[in-house]
Amino acid sequence: MxxxxxxxxxxxxxxxxxxxxxxxxxxxxxxxxxxxxxxxxxxxxxxxxxxxxxxxxxxxxxxxxxxxxxxxxxxxxxxxxxxxxxxxxxxxxxxxxxxxxELPNIPDADVPVGKDDSENVVIKNVGALREFAFTPQPHYELGPKLGYLDFERGVKLAGTRFYVTSGPITKLQRGLIQWLLDHHIARGYREFGLPFMVKEEIMLGAGQLPKFRDNLYHDVERDAWFVPTAEVPLTGLHAGDILDGDQLTLNYTAYTPCFRKENLAAGKDTRGIKRGFQFDKVEMYKYCKPEDSEQELQNMLMDIEDILVQLKIPYRVKQLCTGDLGFGSAKTYDLEAWAPGIGEWLEVSSASNVREFQARRGNIRFRRERGAKPEFVHTLNGSGLGIPRTMIAIIENYQQEDDWIEVPKVLREYVKLDMIK
RNA sequence: GGAGGGGUCGCAUAGCCAGGUCUAGUGCGGCCGCCUGCUAAGCGGCUCUAGGGGGUUAUUCCUCUAGCGCGGGUUCAAAUCCCGCCCCCUCCGCCA
Structure with a gap:
């Protein structure tokens, strides 16, 4: 607000x-x-x-x-x-x-002006695209071929846009989540275990309501809304609080499933595991002083980039232009991983400086010193990372010619496997 | 699901039965000052949030309104009485 x-x-x-x-x-x-x-x-x-x-x-x-x-x-x-x-x-x-x-946040002055996502600016490319001696397969062919990714059973259980993983793919996913959390913790983020449902006022505070009502799952009997991202409960944690100025910046992280009702036309951009109604994500979040938020955005960006570097997945960083900027964001970087099987740059993370937009809605303030007037904090959020898309990037980048997948080195001690076949 | 107790200005509490000097008292904590070899003690004053209006517009200031878990109601007037809801604690029941 x-x-x-x-x-x-x-x-x-x-x-x-x-x-x-x-x-x-x-x-x-x-x-x-x-x-x-x-x-x-x-x-x-x-x-x-x-x-x-x-x-x-x-x-x-x-x-x-x-x-x-x-x-x-x-x-x-x-x-x-x-x-x-x-x-x-x-x-x-x-x-x-x-x-x-209903009014969106004000874009920062240094955000490029543009009409839509076609005018986003690629600010860096990192990592060489792998040269394949064979035609790389999309994950939605390789996964089912290996027997560890099952779209039919997902639909049988929960309808369209759901899927089932099993065996080593499931293990890879679990290990990935664990590794990501440990990565963030090592960099000073505190891990939280959070409710996957929140009250309406928390949704309002995080800026999801009233604007995105149609995209949220809702328990009508109990005033409980399923979180579309851990950003929502992470924002709600300090709703109404007056924080201590010396304690800032607060760096938080949490793993949650995310529930989003995106009513896309059937078949459009929905193939594979890229856009489910339910997906896992590890989220990063910061509460900081207003004068620090720009630097903290850069810090968060570095933290996220380090993940992709360590996973050895080629990626690019885009700065979103004004026309594509999210509702609550003042400035956003998207990180896109290359997926050679489907031949797409996949948004695996999005890091935003929300400034005081959520703080104002959720009434989250801090005092610089005892007796000083409370001021609104700035909040930032970033995915670190979205799991299904990162899984796509891993599967497709690490696939080998005769239908097996190498497990990225950094994940091996977590996944307890060197290869998936 | 049932019975009982509770939710008050950072923390702890009083006020509620008997509505109005409640402008919500007291203690602790905190801030300022006085006193003082130093510290402590003591003494005096101050202490929340949001919004409106006025004066300056950089801050300070004056004044009013609202807020005692949340929302209604009664009344000239509600922390106080009535109704509904939420949350916490104790006990009982049920259930992973």
């Missing part, structure tokens, strides 16, 4: 941000109008309330019964005003909140 005061005082900043994101600026005008009316009515309401408070106090002191009754009647009249103003202000408030919740 953006700062209402900023919009009030410098509406052009917000208009400009929306324009750069290829979005309509009309919501800004609506917010300005609502805000002005709300403040006018609020002022009126508070004046009446002050009057009522004064009268009530006086009634308590007044001994004379008829005087008291006289004043009671005056307050009754005032209360009629208060009631209707309260209703009005409440409605204006709700509309204003809703409008603010």
């Amino acid at each position: 953006n700062d209402l005061r900023l919009i009030r005082e410098k509406p052009d900043v917000m208009r400009d941000a929306l324009a750069k994101r290829q979005m309509d600026t009309a919501p800004v005008e609506r917010i300005l109008a609502l805000d002005e009316e709300r403040r006018a009515k609020l002022s009126e309401l508070e004046t009446f309330r002050a009057q009522r408070n004064a009268f009530s106090k006086e009634i308590g002191r007044q001994q004379d019964v008829s005087q008291r009754e006289l004043m009671k009647n005056q307050v009754r009249v005032i209360n009629i005003q208060i009631d209707s103003l309260e209703t009005l202000v409440g409605e204006l408030d709700a509309q204003l909140q809703e409008a603010l919740y």
